[in-house]
Amino acid sequence: MNESTPQSRNRHGSAPDEQNKLLVERLEDDEQSESIVDRASNTRHGCIGAIVVGMVLSFLCLISGTYMLVVKKKRLGAPISLSTPGQEALSLAINLVLALCTDGMMFVHSASLRWELYREHRLEFNTNIRLFTSSKKFGPNKWYINVIALVCLILSYAASSVLFVTLVNDEELGHSIMINATALVALGLGLVGQALIGIWCLVASHKHILTWSSNPLNSALVLLQSGDLTPRPGRCMQPVHQRHAPAQPAYPTKAQGSIFRANRTVRYILGIIWAMALLAIAWPIALVLFLKVDADKAKSWDVVEEAKCFEFGFNWSPVTYGCHINEVLLALSPDLNNGNKYNTDYSYGTQLILCLLFVCLVQGGQTIVLHCLELLVNLSRDEAIWRQAYNESKKASGTQRSTNPFYAAVSSWENIILFIAKAVMHWIIGQSLLTVFEWYDPTEYLYESVSLIPYYHYGIYFYMIYSRLFIYAILAVFLAAFGTYLALKQPQGCQPAALGHLQTLVDLIDDWKTNEDGRMWWGDKTGSEDSVVRHAGTCCGEHELGPIHMEKYAGGQVAVVSLRTYITDSSV
Structure with missing residues (x-):
């Protein structure tokens, strides 16, 4: 069982009891329904x-x-x-x-x-x-x-x-x-x-x-459940490009960074x-120049007239002789x-x-x-x-x-x-x-x-x-x-870019539960319209999420670590 840090205990301890209860129920439902990892x-x-x-x-x-x-x-x-x-x-x-x-x-x-x-x-x-x-x-x-x-x-x-x-x-x-x-x-x-x-x-x-599975969300969930990755709080609006930066509230941006x-x-x-x-x-330019030079040299030779000229063309079929020749021979001996x-x-x-x-x-x-x-x-x-x-x-x-x-x-x-x-x-x-x-x-x-x-x-x-x-x-x-x-290419929209970076996905996804079609959405989860610092996260119900407020900070707490870790922290 993972040991909780003092910071994690304080963080969860300061959260409202009702929120803790809802979170535990949600995670228990996830495990009971076995909507955990797709072994593919x-x-x-x-x-x-x-x-x-x-x-x-x-x-x-x-x-x-x-x-x-x-x-x-x-x-x-x-x-x-x-x-x-x-x-x-x-x-x-x-x-x-x-x-x-x-x-x-x-x-x-x-x-x-x-x-x-x-x-x-x-x-x-x-x-x-x-x-x-x-x-x-x-x-x-x-x-x-x-x-x-x-x-x-x-x-x-x-x-x-x-x-x-x-x-x-x-x-x-x-x-x-x-x-x-x-x-x-x-x-x-x-x-x-x-x-x-x-x-x-x-x-x-x-x-x-x-x-x-090659799905990055599934890979991230595997590492989350194994305890190798844990969510870092306050990073719900920080993309992969800021993965080494400290957690801090940030304004949403209309475009994300590139690969x-x-x-x-x-x-x-x-x-x-x-x-x-x-x-x-x-390569083809060199061949054209070679044929052109070869035709120019042939003008001083006693050869047929067709060998003394070269005209550029785009014939698909090989033309081995004449003014429209389009191939150069290379022997292996x-x-x-x-x-x-x-x-x-x-x-x-x-x-x-x-x-x-x-x-x-x-x-x-x-x-x-x-x-x-x-x-x-x-x-x-x-x-x-x-x-x-x-x-x-x-x-x-x-x-x-x-x-x-x-x-x-x-x-x-x-x-x-x-x-x-x-x-x-x-x-x-x-x-x-x-x-x-x-x-x-x-x-x-x-x-x-x-x-x-x-x-x-x-x-x-x-x-x-x-x-x-x-x-x-x-x-x-x-x-x-x-x-x-x-x-x-810069992905458009305020959703932070992850590019398959597993720690970033674990930071951005706070609810891994999916609906009956196996889908989940991302959006604003603050609830209160008056909050200055808001929280963005995921949910299995699209109607439970709000639009992202571009003019306000986002960086609220990300509470999900794993069911075992969360219960341990809450019991301290």
């Missing part, structure tokens, strides 16, 4: 389902990819009957499924991290940047496991980008599309790595995760996402890159592995940006949940401690944008870096004195299409602007 067991079941799906998909990829590597040794892949638009649509669908599957599996990792930080007394915000925040003791959330999880995530998206290879001049198949067995195995490895980390979290921390001001990590996140946006802009197709430094299999590693390098930066953006989205989501409790201009819907995570995700426009971005940004990179497997005619020979040197049969190229990369750059700038908006 259905969310856990959903996470288990996501891990099972991830394991099944990973095994399918590993088995089919390994089979192709063993049986289809000539091309290390299998042809597939698909049109170019069909291949593009299928790639987008794969990225959508991949984003959904990885989000579901790594939700376990996030929940595990939250409650391991709690056990280490380091949990401050409900949302943390998962792969860049580590536990000091717990295996699945240690820094090196985070690195492995990040590598698996990057590998999954990189493999999906080079899963389909365009065959050019193939002796048997001509121009067609092939499934890349190397990428298929890599995709399986990425998925199985994330699934195993999720299973590790489930097994090792099933007793330590106090709730599977940028509340969380120091955000400034680094903005730097990362804007740096990525600038690189995305520089240096000799091929220098135009020497008679020899090669690397074997075909080595080129496929280098192809995957190169795309990992490109997709790695994009994956980190999207993961950082996820922190801003989740902080904004946490604040949106809290702000449902009050609205000055219209009837508030009321906030809920218990929410279905799937419904919470699809009802949040920020989450929808982030989910679409995860699929589309990785997909557009894959479409901008078209992987081409070029086959050389083995009947052609280069004559050198008396010897005959056959052409090398295989070469892996990237067609870097600047028109598609400009689309990627536009989307990257949009994402950076979206992240900046979330970071600098």
Whole structure:
């Protein structure tokens, strides 16, 4: 049982007996009705389902990819009957499924991290940047496991980008599309790595995760009931930005502080996402300049007229020759890159592995940006949940401690944008870096004195299409602007901002009881219109609360700690 401080005894002792009695009755009703903590067991079941799906998909990829590597040794892949638009649509669908599957599996990792930080007394915000925040003791959330999880995530998206290879001049198949067995195995490895980390979290921390809910109100209530957090009196109008300031009455403000001001990590996140946006802009510009310079040089050569000009255009399809050329070739073998197709430094299999590693390098930066953006989205989501409790201009819907995570995700426009971005940004990179497997005619020979040197049969190229990369750059700038908006947005209204900061929520919520629909509201609870210093708090009945008086101080006593602590204090 928690020991009460002298200040708390004096505070409760000075309160009217009738108010104390009503408060005890309210808290007893809460415990009797078991409207305490949502353990969100259905969310856990959903996470288990996501891990099972991830394991099944990973095994399918590993088995089919390994089979192709063993049986289809000539091309290390299998042809597939698909049109170019069909291949593009299928790639987008794969990225959508991949984003959904990885989000579901790594939700376990996030929940595990939250409650391991709690056990280490380091949990401050409900949302943390998962792969860049580590536990000091717990295996699945240690820094090196985070690195492995990040590598698996990057590998999954990189493999999906080079899963389909365009065959050019193939002796048997001509121009067609092939499934890349190397990428298929890599995709399986990425998925199985994330699934195993999720299973590790489930097994090792099933007793330590106090709730599977990501709702910040529910997390705050868990810490309140455990006695790790207690309300600090007189802070009913102090937002998260004043969490280190002493308690004092304050006038309500019409706008609250931003995420940028509340969380120091955000400034680094903005730097990362804007740096990525600038690189995305520089990439297609560099290709255009290269093609322009190349065309200018060709004017002094004895070549056909079409090679001596360059005209900028936005063709989606690759144009490999003429004035409207929109792609630059990058070979994975240096000799091929220098135009020497008679020899090669690397074997075909080595080129496929280098192809995957190169795309990992490109997709790695994009994956980190999207993961950082996820922190801003989740902080904004946490604040949106809290702000449902009050609205000055219209009837508030009321906030809920218990929410279905799937419904919470699809009802949040920020989450929808982030989910679409995860699929589309990785997909557009894959479409901008078209992987081409070029086959050389083995009947052609280069004559050198008396010897005959056959052409090398295989070469892996990237067609870097600047028109598609400009689309990627536009989307990257949009994402950076979206992240900046979330970071600098100031919530409107006099309701103090919490941004998922758990101690602030415990300070602001003085009545955790909800109505039959599981909702509660926030507003003025002073009762007397003549009081100069007023009190704002929560209630399960909207009609029991009044509007906030903008011209008067708010900072009245917050009486709720927990039922056990309150009874102890009142009995002294």
